[in-house]
Every structure is written in C-alpha cells, then in structure tokens.
Amino acid sequence: MPVQPVHVTAGRAAIALVPLAAMTAAHIGPAVTWLPGLRRRLLPRLAGTGRADHVALTFDDGPDPASTPHFLDALDGLGVRATFFVLGESVVRHPPLTREIVERGHELAVHGWAHDRPWLPSPVRDAAELARTVRAVTDIAGSRPRWYRPPYGILTSGRWAAARRCGLTTVLWSAWGRDWTADATAASVRTTIESELRGGGTLLLHDSDRTSAAGCWHAALGALPEVVAACRGAGLSVGPLAEHGMGA
Incomplete structure (x- = not known):
C-alpha cells in the first residue's frame, strides 16, 4: 500500500475538521449575547427589558436552605416579590423550600438542572x-x-432550542x-x-x-433594602418577571 505524502494526509485531516468547527461555532455562537451592551441594544427582550416604570428582581442558583430563607424574609419585610431561577438538582433535594418560595408569593423559573458550562x-x-427540571418544578x-436563564448566562443553540421546546422564554439580565x-x-x-x-x-x-465564593450571598442580602429603596425613590416598582410586561 503506497504511503501518502505528509501534506496530503495533513490536508485531509484539516478538511475533516471543517464540519466539526462549523458545528462548534453554531453551538456556541449565541453565547455572544452574554455581552450586556450588545444584548440591550439588539435583543432587548433577551436582556429582560420590560415596562419602563418597573424593575424585575431575579435571583439565581437556589434554592439553598442556608441562604434562600434569609432572602424570603427580607423580601417579605420589603413587600417585594421576585423571580427565582432555580437549579433542578436543588429543587429535588429541597422540595419544602421550593414550595415555600411559591407560597410566599414568588415566581419560579428554570436555571437548568446543574450549573455547568x-x-x-x-x-x-x-x-x-x-x-x-421543568417537570421537577411543576x-x-x-x-x-x-x-x-442558562448558567453563567452562556446561551447556546442547543439550550435555546431546548427552552423553546419546553415552552420557556429565555431571559438574561x-x-x-x-x-x-x-x-x-x-x-x-x-x-x-x-x-x-x-x-x-x-x-x-x-x-x-x-x-460561587463562600458566603458571598451576604453581600446581595445586605444590598437589597437600599436597592429597592433606590428604585422606589426613582418612581419604579419592583417585582417578578411575571409583572414586567414581557409576555411569555
């Protein structure tokens, strides 16, 4: 069997990689929407742009029994309701807390099954x-x-399509x-x-x-009262995505 010249073998290998490169680009291409400036200008719905007199308050990565109850108590004290983007694996691990979020007037949304890249x-x-995850929450x-909302805000073509099949609207921030x-x-x-x-x-x-970093949720919790006060001082109401005027 004749031996192929090195340049011929390399050329065939490069050609074979073309479909893989194209598939990878199509997969990760939508991740450019992670750039907030681009998202706000070109895809306002994906950026979560809603009613001009309203701010949608959303939380990611729960439910977590070590921290989420503190947020629920703080939100009760402020008279504010929010949207919680939850992880499926945490939902099934903490069913009572998941139900409590809804019972206390908040909205549940999907952040994926696990927080992977x-x-x-x-x-x-x-x-x-x-x-x-949709079944678990339901x-x-x-x-x-x-x-x-995909973990890290990294939206891929596969996850976008999966969300549409599940009847979900993708919202970043x-x-x-x-x-x-x-x-x-x-x-x-x-x-x-x-x-x-x-x-x-x-x-x-x-x-x-x-x-994320251990204990970092204390920073968000501590900032919450003044953030809500600043919004209200500017004449803005604060609430969940369901009240943000975006439809579904």
Whole structure:
C-alpha cells in the first residue's frame, strides 16, 4: 500500500475538521449575547427589558436552605416579590423550600438542572435536563415555569432550542450586582447595580453561594433594602418577571 505524502494526509485531516468547527461555532455562537451592551441594544427582550416604570428582581442558583430563607424574609419585610431561577438538582433535594418560595408569593423559573458550562455541543442532554427540571418544578411547586436563564448566562443553540421546546422564554439580565465574588460587599453590590439599572431593566442577584465564593450571598442580602429603596425613590416598582410586561 503506497504511503501518502505528509501534506496530503495533513490536508485531509484539516478538511475533516471543517464540519466539526462549523458545528462548534453554531453551538456556541449565541453565547455572544452574554455581552450586556450588545444584548440591550439588539435583543432587548433577551436582556429582560420590560415596562419602563418597573424593575424585575431575579435571583439565581437556589434554592439553598442556608441562604434562600434569609432572602424570603427580607423580601417579605420589603413587600417585594421576585423571580427565582432555580437549579433542578436543588429543587429535588429541597422540595419544602421550593414550595415555600411559591407560597410566599414568588415566581419560579428554570436555571437548568446543574450549573455547568456548555462548551461542547450536547443537544440531547440539554433537552433532557431542561425538560427534567421543568417537570421537577411543576410537580413540586404546582406551577409550570415560564422563564429560562442558562448558567453563567452562556446561551447556546442547543439550550435555546431546548427552552423553546419546553415552552420557556429565555431571559438574561440588564444589570447585575457582581455579588458572586469573594470580595463583594453590600456597598459594592449596590454601587454596581446603580451604575447599570434603569427603569424597564432586569436585575440579577444570587440567593446561594453553591456555585460561587463562600458566603458571598451576604453581600446581595445586605444590598437589597437600599436597592429597592433606590428604585422606589426613582418612581419604579419592583417585582417578578411575571409583572414586567414581557409576555411569555
């Protein structure tokens, strides 16, 4: 059997990689929507832009019995309701807390089954895990979720398609508090939010530190009263995505 020249072998290998590269680009391409400026300008619905006189308050990464109850108590004290983007694996681990979020007037949304990074295409797994999370939330809390936010805000074509098949609307955010870092404080969270948040915006905070720096949820909790007060002082109401005028 004749030996192929090296340049021929290399050329064939490069050609074979073209479909893989194209598939990977199609998979991860939508992740460019992570860029907040681009998202707000070109995809306002994905950025969570709603009623101009309203701010949507959202929390990611729960439910967590070590921290979520503190947020529920604080929100009760403030007279505010919010949307909690929950992880399926935490929902099934903490059913009573999941139900309590709804019983106390808040809205549940889907953050995925686990908080993983979707670098490699896995559309079958994405679809199965998202559907599994929707079923868990519906069965345990008694209400079907309407919204989806992928972990880290990294949206892929597979996860977008999976969300649509589950009847979920994908919503990222227009402002955040950078409350997941080890050096976050109530003051830093508040300052970061105030530089980005406007009427019609969706605010991202975290009610758990399971996927971030230990204890960082204290910063978000500490900032919450002044953030709500600042919104109200500007004539803005604060509430869940269900009241944000975005439809479903």
